[in-house]
Amino acid sequence: xxxxxxxxxxxxxxxxxxxxxxxxxxxxxxxxxxxxxxxxxxxxxxxxxxxxxxxxxxxxxxxxxxxxxxxxxxxxxxxxxxxxxxxxxxxxxxxxxxxxxxxxxxxxxxxxxxxxxxxxxxxxxxxxxxxxxxxxxxxxxxxxxxxxxxxxxxxxxxxxxxxxxxxxx
Amino acid sequence: xxxxxxxxxxxxxxxxxxxxxxxxxxxxxxxxxxxxxxxxxxxxxxxxxxxxxxxxxxxxxxxxxxxxxxxxxxxxxxxxxxxxxxxxxxxxxxxxxxxxxxxxxxxxxxxxxxxxxxxxxxxxxxxxxxxxxxxxxxxxxxxxxxxxxxxxxxxxxxxxxxxxxxxxxxxxxxxxxxxxxxxxxxxxxxxxxxxxxxxxxxxxxxxxxxxxxxxxxxxxxxxxxxxxxxxxxxxxxxxxxxxxxxxxxxxxxxxxxxxx
Numbered sequence: 001x002x003x004x005x006x007x008x009x010x011x012x013x014x015x016x017x018x019x020x021x022x023x024x025x026x027x028x029x030x031x032x033x034x035x036x037x038x039x040x041x042x043x044x045x046x047x048x049x050x051x052x053x054x055x056x057x058x059x060x061x062x063x064x065x066x067x068x069x070x071x072x073x074x075x076x077x078x079x080x081x082x083x084x085x086x087x088x089x090x091x092x093x094x095x096x097x098x099x100x101x102x103x104x105x106x107x108x109x110x111x112x113x114x115x116x117x118x119x120x121x122x123x124x125x126x127x128x129x130x131x132x133x134x135x136x137x138x139x140x141x142x143x144x145x146x147x148x149x150x151x152x153x154x155x156x157x158x159x160x161x162x163x164x165x166x167x168x169x
Numbered sequence: 170x171x172x173x174x175x176x177x178x179x180x181x182x183x184x185x186x187x188x189x190x191x192x193x194x195x196x197x198x199x200x201x202x203x204x205x206x207x208x209x210x211x212x213x214x215x216x217x218x219x220x221x222x223x224x225x226x227x228x229x230x231x232x233x234x235x236x237x238x239x240x241x242x243x244x245x246x247x248x249x250x251x252x253x254x255x256x257x258x259x260x261x262x263x264x265x266x267x268x269x270x271x272x273x274x275x276x277x278x279x280x281x282x283x284x285x286x287x288x289x290x291x292x293x294x295x296x297x298x299x300x301x302x303x304x305x306x307x308x309x310x311x312x313x314x315x316x317x318x319x320x321x322x323x324x325x326x327x328x329x330x331x332x333x334x335x336x337x338x339x340x341x342x343x344x345x346x347x348x349x350x351x352x353x354x355x356x357x358x359x360x361x362x363x364x365x366x367x368x369x370x371x372x373x374x375x376x377x378x379x380x381x382x383x384x385x386x387x388x389x390x391x392x393x394x395x396x397x398x399x400x401x402x403x404x405x406x407x408x409x410x411x412x413x414x415x416x417x418x419x420x421x422x423x424x425x426x427x428x429x
Contacts, residue, residue: 007296009182010183011182011183011184012296012297013194015193015194016184016194016198016297018301019199019301020199020295020300020302021302021304023206023292024265024301024302025305027209027264028258030206030209030213031209031257032257032261034213034216034217035209035213035216036260038216038219039219039232039235040256042220043235046221046222049221049222
């Protein structure tokens with residue numbers, strides 16, 4: 001029994017086979033054109049949206065992490081700067097205080113020196129004045145004593161003795 | 170009244186010719202094929218309403234099937250790009266064979282008759298349909314091979330005259346090897362023709378035998394087995410669709426250039 005006989009026994013008819021072949025090609029075209037292609041496009045479009053969403057989420061996450069990092073850096077930098085400013089202020093304050101103290105000390109010394117000078121001058125002047133007044137008073141007193149108490153001889157000898165003593169000095 | 174009646178006898182191997190159009194026979198399996206085309210047209214119309222953002226339950230199911238077929242093809246082809254190229258052919262085979270095998274499970278559909286003749290019969294129980302499917306599959310694979318290798322490259326796979334001439338130049342040993350390769354190329358022609366026979370007989374034999382078995386089993390144990398047998402029918406129907414599609418995908422991958 002050859003193959004064609006077997007075909008005939010199981011009802012092979014080339015016309016029916018051809019009709020079924022055409023039938024399948026129609027189905028192939030309908031499914032390819034109107035089903036598989038649009039379904040594939042829909043799935044790809046959705047996958048694109050999902051990928052885009054995931055990429056956006058990843059970007060947002062990265063941006064958030066970047067912002068967090070930047071915030072931390074800014075806070076650290078600010079703390080560092082604040083610390084530096086405080087240290088600098090403290091240093092400047094100390095320097096100013098030292099300077100002020102030094103200036104005050106210098107002014108005090110200057111004032112003390114001036115006061116000393118003034119006192120010295122006034123003392124000197126006072127001494128001079130006292131000296132002058134004392135000489136006059138002594139002279140007047142001596143003159144009075146001499147006039148009232150000493151005899152006329154003695155009046156002559158005492159000035160001479162004084163002149164000699166003065167000349168010795 | 171013989172328009173609608175229940176059919177109980179075993180189906181014949183040959184399909185029943187319901188009527189003729191200009192001498193062209195129209196069988197009940199062909200009518201069922203047209204009915205399936207109508208269903209697929211309705212499906213194609215429904216695809217236009219598919220949404221990217223808010224898929225319905227039906228759309229989700231269809232996309233699940235789509236991804237399932239692509240996943241199966243990925244295992245055979247090894248690349249998503251190739252799977253997408255294979256999908257229209259293999260997907261069409263899977264849908265058509267799957268629907269053909271399962272549609273008879275719709276109660277009463279196969280019992281509708283016209284003038285005592287059954288109008289609808291599963292297309293895959295008809296050898297003409299399985300032969301047509303196998304022939305179309307091999308023809309599409311041959312076209313893909315020509316597209317991939319070029320016409321002379323494709324013919325050169327079978328008739329390796331160039332290899333024979335090169336072998337003759339390189340001495341007896343190489344000529345002997347070239348001659349063997351030439352013979353292998355010639356047997357590949359037989360092999361490709363045999364693919365049509367193999368694919369068509371495998372599908373026809375499985376589905377037809379399954380249907381005969383179902384009728385025998387249901388006749389013998391009508392009150393015990395229907396649910397079990399119907400479940401097995403669904404399973405075997407889908408398995409046969411997967412087997413046919415997988416074989417076609419494998420033949421396709423062998424036919425085209427490996428780097429594609």
